[in-house]
Amino acid sequence: xxxSTWLQQQEKNGHQAYYTFAFIDEGAKREIRRKTLxxxxxxxxxxxxxxxxxxxxxxxxxxxxxxxxxxxxPEDILKVIDQGADDSVNAVNIKKFVSxxxxxxxxxxxxEATLIQTRxxxxxxxxxxxxxxxxxxxxxxxxxxxxxxxxxxRRMHGEADYSRMWLHLYENIVQFKEIMxxxxxPVMVHNRFMMDPSPIPRWDNPRLHMAEGLYLFGxxxxxxxxxxxxxxxxxxxxFEDYKFRVEDFGGVACSRCGRTNTFLNEIIDDExxxxxxxxxxxxxxxxx
Amino acid sequence: xxxxxxxxxxxxIENAFRFFRYNQIRQGSEPIQVEQIRDQxxxxxxxxxxxxxxxxxxxxxLAVKQAAGDTLEASFILRAYRTxxxxxxxxxxxxxxRMRVIRRISAAFQxxxxxQILGPTPDYTLRLLNFDLIxxxxxxxxxxxxxxxxxxxxxxxxxQTFPKVxxxxxxxxxxxxxxxxxxxxxxxxxxTRESITFPAPRSAALQAMAMGETGGLLALAxxxxxxxxxxxxxxxxxxxxxxxxxxxxPYTQQPEKIGEIEVTEAEIxxxxxxxxxxxxxxxxxxxxxxxxxxxxxxxxxxxxxAMQSEEPQSPSEDQxxxxxxxxxxxxxxxxxxxxxxxxxxxxxxxxxxRKAQEKA
Numbered sequence: 001x002x003x004s005t006w007l008q009q010q011e012k013n014g015h016q017a018y019y020t021f022a023f024i025d026e027g028a029k030r031e032i033r034r035k036t037l038x039x040x041x042x043x044x045x046x047x048x049x050x051x052x053x054x055x056x057x058x059x060x061x062x063x064x065x066x067x068x069x070x071x072x073x074p075e076d077i078l079k080v081i082d083q084g085a086d087d088s089v090n091a092v093n094i095k096k097f098v099s100x101x102x103x104x105x106x107x108x109x110x111x112e113a114t115l116i117q118t119r120x121x122x123x124x125x126x127x128x129x130x131x132x133x134x135x136x137x138x139x140x141x142x143x144x145x146x147x148x149x150x151x152x153x154r155r156m157h158g159e160a161d162y163s164r165m166w167l168h169l170y171e172n173i174v175q176f177k178e179i180m181x182x183x184x185x186p187v188m189v190h191n192r193f194m195m196d197p198s199p200i201p202r203w204d205n206p207r208l209h210m211a212e213g214l215y216l217f218g219x220x221x222x223x224x225x226x227x228x229x230x231x232x233x234x235x236x237x238x239f240e241d242y243k244f245r246v247e248d249f250g251g252v253a254c255s256r257c258g259r260t261n262t263f264l265n266e267i268i269d270d271e272x273x274x275x276x277x278x279x280x281x282x283x284x285x286x287x288x
Numbered sequence: 289x290x291x292x293x294x295x296x297x298x299x300x301i302e303n304a305f306r307f308f309r310y311n312q313i314r315q316g317s318e319p320i321q322v323e324q325i326r327d328q329x330x331x332x333x334x335x336x337x338x339x340x341x342x343x344x345x346x347x348x349x350l351a352v353k354q355a356a357g358d359t360l361e362a363s364f365i366l367r368a369y370r371t372x373x374x375x376x377x378x379x380x381x382x383x384x385x386r387m388r389v390i391r392r393i394s395a396a397f398q399x400x401x402x403x404q405i406l407g408p409t410p411d412y413t414l415r416l417l418n419f420d421l422i423x424x425x426x427x428x429x430x431x432x433x434x435x436x437x438x439x440x441x442x443x444x445x446x447x448q449t450f451p452k453v454x455x456x457x458x459x460x461x462x463x464x465x466x467x468x469x470x471x472x473x474x475x476x477x478x479x480t481r482e483s484i485t486f487p488a489p490r491s492a493a494l495q496a497m498a499m500g501e502t503g504g505l506l507a508l509a510x511x512x513x514x515x516x517x518x519x520x521x522x523x524x525x526x527x528x529x530x531x532x533x534x535x536x537x538p539y540t541q542q543p544e545k546i547g548e549i550e551v552t553e554a555e556i557x558x559x560x561x562x563x564x565x566x567x568x569x570x571x572x573x574x575x576x577x578x579x580x581x582x583x584x585x586x587x588x589x590x591x592x593x594a595m596q597s598e599e600p601q602s603p604s605e606d607q608x609x610x611x612x613x614x615x616x617x618x619x620x621x622x623x624x625x626x627x628x629x630x631x632x633x634x635x636x637x638x639x640x641x642r643k644a645q646e647k648a
Contacts, residue, residue, distance in 0.1 A: 280632055
């Protein structure tokens with residue numbers, strides 16, 4: 001499809017034609033695509049890029065959004081989730097924007113989507129080859145918890161010096177008898193770079209390993225892109241005697257779909273204080 | 289299950305915005321016009337243009353109106369608009385010695401060549417509420433203007449340009465040379481096109497500060513002034529005025545004036561440096577921003593000098609600390625993102641805490 005047919009179609013569909021296709025100018029898209037290729041070539045390495053200002057606020061998914069906008073074509077089918085839900089406020093906002101500036105089809109179905117943008121979850125259904133999952137990343141640096149300086153953390157990555165993160169885990173164990181990292185649990189990618197998987201729950205970490213789809217990570221405010229290409233080794237860091245473990249829901253079932261093998265959100269009833277659980281992945285929950 | 293909001297996000301978002309808009313107009317006062325904001329709240333406009341880094345008074349006024357006066361929000365709207373504009377080219381370097389000055393002062397010398405020109409400032413007034421402003425109308429405006437121009441004393445026409453105070457010090461070899469403070473490449477770095485890396489060249493640092501949030505710059509500069517730092521600034525020269533913006537005509541290769549911008553420039557003199565057997569000389573901190581915003585320009589100059597410390601010992605001297613935390617749009621966005629749902633990450637934290645409690 002060329003631009004003039006696209007424009008005509010836009011006007012017919014009543015979409016906004018005041019901005020260029022997918023909002024970002026073509027020069028910037030090209031830069032983002034190049035940096036993305038570099039990121040794919042060096043799995044887990046954070047590639048700096050000239051992050052552009054977006055009409056949504058910094059920290060609200062501008063990195064993921066820039067990746068989505070740089071990659072999307074008129075034929076793509078887009079799914080956007082936040083906390084696993086298609087109807088969460090921020091997901092709705094992002095979908096509305098992308099659809100305004102591209103006119104692409106939207107879906108809630110993982111299987112149908114060619115491009116999925118997410119905040120804080122990997123869909124329960126696995127991706128297949130050719131699909132892309134774009135993560136919104138608040139803090140791309142896994143070592144930030146142990147070292148505030150960017151200059152210093154870049155050196156540590158360069159030298160694969162991850163001793164302070166190991167020490168951090170060790171200190172957790174001494175203090176709490178457990179590794180206390182909840183989400184954003186660091187992983188080693190292709191046995192080389194320590195990577196922040198974005199604030200996904202530990203539940204989702206195993207699905208980064210040897211996946212069929214392409215995982216791209218965009219941090220707009222911190223101006224970094226990184227990637228996990230298909231079929232790449234991604235291991236959550238652990239000790240031999242203190243293993244990495246996913247969240248334990250004690251065998252409770254989703255009160256909506258009845259599944260016992262999904263990541264659950266804990267819902268507190270406003271009157272009785274009773275707790276019920278419900279799938280965080282709403283599309284999967286609705287699918288029987 | 290009625291409590292769990294699984295669907296309906298779209299409608300709630302739209303209604304929330306309509307409510308915001310309603311709150312702005314519900315009292316029924318006269319709608320404020322964009323040109324009133326632009327002209328009568330011009331210092332606010334200057335701040336928005338500077339932090340939004342787009343010199344566009346009308347659009348800045350529109351952003352202020354739309355944001356109901358929230359400066360961070362208005363700058364954000366303006367900067368988001370800026371990103372949609374094509375970058376057609378770069379201007380030729382502007383020479384602030386050629387500024388058409390409306391205000392210039394030096395705290396270093398009692399008298400300076402060209403004189404101290406106070407220009408428009410409320411600096412030397414008592415900050416008492418002026419109740420006369422409550423019931424102003426266009427007639428009182430006219431009377432006020434007539435009053436101002438009545439009985440004006442004889443005055444000399446201001447010269448087109450003023451010599452720079454810094455040049456006097458430089459001529460006497462008291463101030464560090466022009467190139468001595470260049471860190472890294474002399475080619476201008478553009479932080480809107482390239483991600484800043486550390487150590488950052490001075491051009492990147494100055495650009496980041498020129499786009500920075502006034503309050504953020506002030507807080508860090510103030511920490512240095514109070515003692516978490518060693519700049520001890522003297523305002524060598526502060527000038528406010530208009531600069532011609534020229535671009536090179538691609539056909540004739542001649543400079544072509546495309547307009548004028550108002551800027552504030554601060555040059556602060558700081559403690560002497562004594563290096564490699566040379567004679568000690570004063571050092572310079574430099575600040576420049578869009579519009580009339582002296583607090584920002586002075587803070588920027590202090591931080592520019594602070595970040596050149598050879599052994600950073602306080603936050604304001606640490607380049608990475610300063611440059612990564614002064615952008616209002618970034619910091620405000622990140623601060624507010626904590627309002628977004630974090631159910632999933634919180635669930636993971638709960639899981640860890642419960643496990644640790646079991647073992648305790």
